[in-house]
Amino acid sequence: xxxxxxxxxxxxxxxxxxxxxxxxxxxxxxxxxxxxxxxxxxxxxxxxxxxxxxxxxxxxxxxxxxxxxxxxxxxxxxxxxxxxxxxxxxxxxxxxxxxxxxxxxxxxxxxxxxxxxxxxxxxxxxxxxxxxxxxxxxxxxxxxxxxxxxxxxxxxxxxxxxxxxx
Numbered sequence: 462x463x464x465x466x467x468x469x470x471x472x473x474x475x476x477x478x479x480x481x482x483x484x485x486x487x488x489x490x491x492x493x494x495x496x497x498x499x500x501x502x503x504x505x506x507x508x509x510x511x512x513x514x515x516x517x518x519x520x521x522x523x524x525x526x527x528x529x530x531x532x533x534x535x536x537x538x539x540x541x542x543x544x545x546x547x548x549x550x551x552x553x554x555x556x557x558x559x560x561x562x563x564x565x566x567x568x569x570x571x572x573x574x575x576x577x578x579x580x581x582x583x584x585x586x587x588x589x590x591x592x593x594x595x596x597x598x599x600x601x602x603x604x605x606x607x608x609x610x611x612x613x614x615x616x617x618x619x620x621x622x623x624x625x626x627x
Contacts, residue, residue: 463526463596466535467515470592473542474508480549481558488554488561496560497619500612504558507608514601515593524597537591545584547573560616562623578626582613 485493518524549556551572555563573580589609593601620626 463519464516466538466595467512467592470538470588471512474512477545477549477558480556484554484557485559485561488557488563491563493561493563494623496562496623497616498559500615500619501559504612504616507605507612511589511592511601511605514604515596515598518593518598518601519596522600524599526596530597531595534591534594537587538595541584541588541591544573545581545588548581548584560619560623568624578624579617579620582617585609586613 551574552569555566555569568574577583586606586609589605590602593599593605
């Protein structure tokens with residue numbers, strides 16, 4: 462069942478990429494400018510490695526499903542997906558996996574953006590830690606958590622600068 466969960470999350474990521482490409486085309490057609498292009502390939506590799514790491518660790522180092530850990534972590538994964546799609550829905554065509562800013566566009570202050578500048582990253586952090594822990598893949602959770610923290614420092618600086626927060 463864990464393999465199926467990882468496959469479903471992988472399919473969800475592919476759907477995100479389709480939405481992102483469509484939204485990028487829209488943003489560029491509306492004068493959008495891309496920022497921080499250099500870190501994007503690292504982000505793609507890191508997120509693919511999260512999914513691969515979840516499977517490899519569970520298959521290679523038999524990790525037990527611990528119900529008291531696995532079920533709450535599954536709930537966190539589901540909640541993080543809900544938050545992510547709330548962000549996507551709130552931003553509409555302005556949501557993207559890249560940092561593309563449309564000049565003169567007002568900042569979005571609706572949905573989860575009422576409370577946080579970057580709520581999508583709350584979802585990324587929560588999912589990145591919880592998804593491996595659904596099946597006790599603690600090495601993947603720690604490895605992704607550390608690598609993702611480093612990446613998010615760069616990513617959030619880029620976004621803050623592009624959006625005029627910094």
